[in-house]
Amino acid sequence: MADPRSAALPLRVxxxxxxxxxxxxxxxxxxxxxxxxxxxxTVKSTTKMPRADRLARIFxxxxxxxxxxxxxxxxxxxxxxxxxxxxxxxIGEARAAVMVAAATSGLPVFEFAPTSVKESVTGWxxxxxxxxxxxxxxxxxxxxxxxxxxxxxxxxxxxxxxADARMEIAMARR
Amino acid sequence: MADPRSAALPLRVxxxxxxxxxxxxxxxxxxxxxxxxxxxxTVKSTTKMPRADRLARIFxxxxxxxxxxxxxxxxxxxxxxxxxxxxxxxIGEARAAVMVAAATSGLPVFEFAPTSVKESVTGWxxxxxxxxxxxxxxxxxxxxxxxxxxxxxxxxxxxxxxADARMEIAMARR
Numbered sequence: 468m469a470d471p472r473s474a475a476l477p478l479r480v481x482x483x484x485x486x487x488x489x490x491x492x493x494x495x496x497x498x499x500x501x502x503x504x505x506x507x508x509t510v511k512s513t514t515k516m517p518r519a520d521r522l523a524r525i526f527x528x529x530x531x532x533x534x535x536x537x538x539x540x541x542x543x544x545x546x547x548x549x550x551x552x553x554x555x556x557x558i559g560e561a562r563a564a565v566m567v568a569a570a571t572s573g574l575p576v577f578e579f580a581p582t583s584v585k586e587s588v589t590g591w592x593x594x595x596x597x598x599x600x601x602x603x604x605x606x607x608x609x610x611x612x613x614x615x616x617x618x619x620x621x622x623x624x625x626x627x628x629x630a631d632a633r634m635e636i637a638m639a640r641r
Numbered sequence: 642m643a644d645p646r647s648a649a650l651p652l653r654v655x656x657x658x659x660x661x662x663x664x665x666x667x668x669x670x671x672x673x674x675x676x677x678x679x680x681x682x683t684v685k686s687t688t689k690m691p692r693a694d695r696l697a698r699i700f701x702x703x704x705x706x707x708x709x710x711x712x713x714x715x716x717x718x719x720x721x722x723x724x725x726x727x728x729x730x731x732i733g734e735a736r737a738a739v740m741v742a743a744a745t746s747g748l749p750v751f752e753f754a755p756t757s758v759k760e761s762v763t764g765w766x767x768x769x770x771x772x773x774x775x776x777x778x779x780x781x782x783x784x785x786x787x788x789x790x791x792x793x794x795x796x797x798x799x800x801x802x803x804a805d806a807r808m809e810i811a812m813a814r815r
Contacts, residue, residue, distance in 0.1 A: 518752070522737050523744035541693075552729035559733030560740070563696050567738050570697035578692070 478632050479505070481538040481569075482625025483529070484617045485561035488512065490525050491617025494536045495625035501606030502629050506536060507618050522564040529568035541569040542628035544620065545578040577628050584620075587627035599623055652806050653679070655712040655743075656799025657703070658791045659735035662686065664699050665791025668710045669799035675780035676803050680710060681792050696738040703742035715743040716802035718794065719752040751802050758794075761801035773797055 477497045484491040494505040510528040512521040532538075543565055546558055569576045582592035588602045600619050604610065606626050612619055651671045658665040668679040684702040686695040706712075717739055720732055743750045756766035762776045774793050778784065780800050786793055 517744075517750065519740035519744040519750035522741050526741045526745065552726055555726035555729040556733035556736075559730035560737035562730075563734035563737035564741050566693035566734070567696050567700045567741055570691075570693040571700060576691065576693035 478540070478629060479536065479538045480625040480628045480632075481529075481532055481536070481541045481574075482621040482623070482628065483541065483543045483565050484620035484624060485525070485543060485558060485565050486617065487518075487521055487557040487561045489615060489617050490528070490561055490565070491615065491619075491621035492528075492532060493618060493621040493625050494532065494538060495607070495622060495629060497629045497633065501608065502622075502626055504607040504609065504612070504622060506532075507612060507614060507622065509614055509617060518560075522560055525561055525564035526568045529565050530572065533568065533572045533574065538574065540577060540628060540632075541565070541574050542577045542579060542624045544584065544624055545580050577631070579624055579627050584623050584627045587630045588623050652714070652803060653710065653712045654799040654802045654806075655703075655706055655710070655715045655748075656795040656797070656802065657715065657717045657739050658794035658798060659699070659717060659732060659739050660791065661692075661695060661731040661735045663789060663791050664702070664735055664739070665789065665793075665795035666702075666706060667792060667795040667799050668706065668712060669781070669796060669803060671803045671807065675782065676796075676800055678781040678783065678786070678796060680706075681786065681788060681796065683788055683791055692734070696734055699735055699738040700742045703739050704746065707742065707746045707748065712748065714751060714802060714806075715739070715748050716751045716753060716798045718758065718798050719754050751805070753798055753801050758797050758801045761804045762797050 479494065479496050482493045482495060490510040493507040495502040496505055510525050512524050543562060566576050585594045585599055586592040589598050603619055603623050603626065607622060612622060653668065653670050656667045656669060664684040667681040669676040670679055684699050686698050717736060740750050759768045759773055760766040763772055777793055777797050777800065781796060786796060
């Protein structure tokens with residue numbers, strides 16, 4: 468069975484590192500052995516806003532990115548290691564705002580554990596943050612990416628999905 | 642300052658007990674010393690569906706309830722006591738799907754801890770589930786409410802919000 472995505476190459480992925488206070492995002496196109504960074508940035512809010520409005524902001528921003536850049540897929544971090552249930556719930560809420568925006572736009576959502584992202588980008592699931600950031604820069608052919616670590620993480624997540632998709636397509640063509 | 646909600650009486654509240662597998666909902670109107678149950682039910686999904694689609698179902702159902710019944714407010718349970726971060730994240734995700742649907746519809750969201758709901762409905766924050774269920778039935782003038790405990794909990798949450806709103810309006814009129 469042909470992979471429906473193969474018709475849509477080059478693959479464009481919206482990578483998201485979700486957080487209630489800071490959500491990092493990156494639009495990455497498959498290119499060469501890595502990817503091309505099309506757009507990136509953050510969605511921020513403070514505790515001064517009602518929680519529902521903070522989540523609606525993440526939802527609206529994700530919807531706007533999907534409309535403007537028309538990615539084929541959304542890749543999101545799946546972070547279970549949290550200090551406490553309160554912060555786990557906050558991350559879950561931010562994740563859901565993104566997933567609902569993607570699913571109601573008809574886009575598939577791929578979830579990646581942090582170790583999977585590290586392994587995909589550096590070859591080792593225990594790689595330090597610094598090394599992940601360096602490999603991300605090499606993969607997208609840049610010397611720096613402006614913005615906080617959340618943005619670089621979003622690029623890494625998109626690259627992890629692109630690597631998986633590349634593998635899936637190669638397998639389907641064998 | 643006049644309470645803007647006082648113009649909208651009788652208050653209609655959408656109460657939600659959020660869960661990834663089962664979300665209970667209830668539309669309750671303020672009436673007499675209690676409320677009138679206008680509609681109630683559940684939104685269900687199984688692990689066979691992608692997580693994003695399960696959340697989109699909760700989002701879509703909440704949006705549909707808001708459109709059909711035009712509640713003035715949404716009241717939702719805020720549950721921090723969880724066995725582990727994984728289940729806390731799942732509840733957070735379901736909560737967010739509801740909150741995003743409410744906020745993007747322009748409705749205010751009121752969050753209640755389970756103990757606050759119990760205290761509001763029975764007068765005691767440590768009341769057993771059975772007693773909460775009995776008091777809910779008395780408040781809405783019914784002998785039974787069909788559906789799982791999630792539905793009764795949703796009614797209780799809506800009643801807790803109605804009790805608070807009644808108090809706020811009484812205070813504003815003094």
